[in-house]
Amino acid sequence: MEDFNDLVAFMAVARERSFTRAAAQLGVSQSALSRTVRALEERMGLPLLTRTTRSVSPTGAGERLIASVGPRLEEIEAELESLRAMTDRPAGTVRITTTDYAANTYVWPRVQAVLREYPELRIELVNDYGLSDIVADRYDIGVRLGDQVAKDMIAVRIAPDMTMAIVGSPDYLSTRPRAKAPTDLTLHNCINLRLPTRDSLLPWELSKGRRELQVRVEGQLTFNNVYQMLDAALCGFGLAYVPKDLAEPHVQAGRLAWVLDDWYPTFAGHHVYYPSRRKSSRGVELVVHALKLGFRRRPQ
Numbered sequence: 001m002e003d004f005n006d007l008v009a010f011m012a013v014a015r016e017r018s019f020t021r022a023a024a025q026l027g028v029s030q031s032a033l034s035r036t037v038r039a040l041e042e043r044m045g046l047p048l049l050t051r052t053t054r055s056v057s058p059t060g061a062g063e064r065l066i067a068s069v070g071p072r073l074e075e076i077e078a079e080l081e082s083l084r085a086m087t088d089r090p091a092g093t094v095r096i097t098t099t100d101y102a103a104n105t106y107v108w109p110r111v112q113a114v115l116r117e118y119p120e121l122r123i124e125l126v127n128d129y130g131l132s133d134i135v136a137d138r139y140d141i142g143v144r145l146g147d148q149v150a151k152d153m154i155a156v157r158i159a160p161d162m163t164m165a166i167v168g169s170p171d172y173l174s175t176r177p178r179a180k181a182p183t184d185l186t187l188h189n190c191i192n193l194r195l196p197t198r199d200s201l202l203p204w205e206l207s208k209g210r211r212e213l214q215v216r217v218e219g220q221l222t223f224n225n226v227y228q229m230l231d232a233a234l235c236g237f238g239l240a241y242v243p244k245d246l247a248e249p250h251v252q253a254g255r256l257a258w259v260l261d262d263w264y265p266t267f268a269g270h271h272v273y274y275p276s277r278r279k280s281s282r283g284v285e286l287v288v289h290a291l292k293l294g295f296r297r298r299p300q
Helices: 002-016 019-027 030-044 060-082 098-119 183-185 225-234 244-252 280-291
Strands: 049-051 056-058 092-098 121-127 141-145 153-158 160-166 188-194 204-208 211-213 241-242 257-259 268-277
Touching: 002 019, 002 030, 002 049, 002 056, 002 060, 002 244, 019 030, 019 225, 056 060, 092 098, 092 280, 098 225, 098 244, 098 280, 141 257, 141 280, 153 280, 160 204, 160 225, 160 244, 183 204, 183 211, 188 225, 204 268, 225 241, 225 244, 241 244, 268 280
Parallel strands: 092 121, 092 141, 188 241
Antiparallel strands: 049 056, 141 268, 153 268, 160 241, 160 257, 204 211
16 A cells, blocks of 8 residues: 555656645645655665656656556546545536636536535636647546547537637727738737647638638737737737637627638537546536536527
């Protein structure tokens, strides 16, 4: 059992790449966690982590241990969670990765009733444009556009198709030439979205008939939050590429105007997804059910 607990400690450090974050997650002191991992290394006679003043990373032996033991620990944790879920009052934490737009539009409005009915249940909602691997990053479920979901996942649609739009404020547009084609975006101050895992900016995907383009734009501002992009456009700082339904109320009120509206692309709507091989806890089942119930497919 001592080895088991020490393996859990090692896996937490390896996953977080930080003794500080792992200690906070496990609820122990950083010094105690460091001693635990050091004791495991001494018993095995191998260094498992490479430590520097700025980072922690697994050694070759550590990587092998992660690959062999990590999935088994996950299976044990999943089974324990499944057993806990057999109680009438589901408890534990459901970790969800999504984007700020999907969280605000679909996830948060639909899980509120679940939280009120089951106060022992916790939900951790993480906004991330990095397309996290929910297995590697230990999320229970993810919410992404349909074409962003890996093929080996169980996925269920929870939203209609999403159209992206380009908008700018009337004041801003009065100072710039009218954009008649995607190439004219080079004449504009465009507001970018940062993608964390790719270390790049989101290209503006455009389509017209059978023509599809990815346009790299430039401007003064870059955010990692679509709502800040929209706010910057409202304040007259340039053009923003955002979900159409998010901008529509502002267009109707005259605060924003459509730009290149014959080039707006439409994508498969948001889906909730989770690993096919993982046994879901009662809490996960409740959250997935709530997200599915909130979607009513439009009549054909």
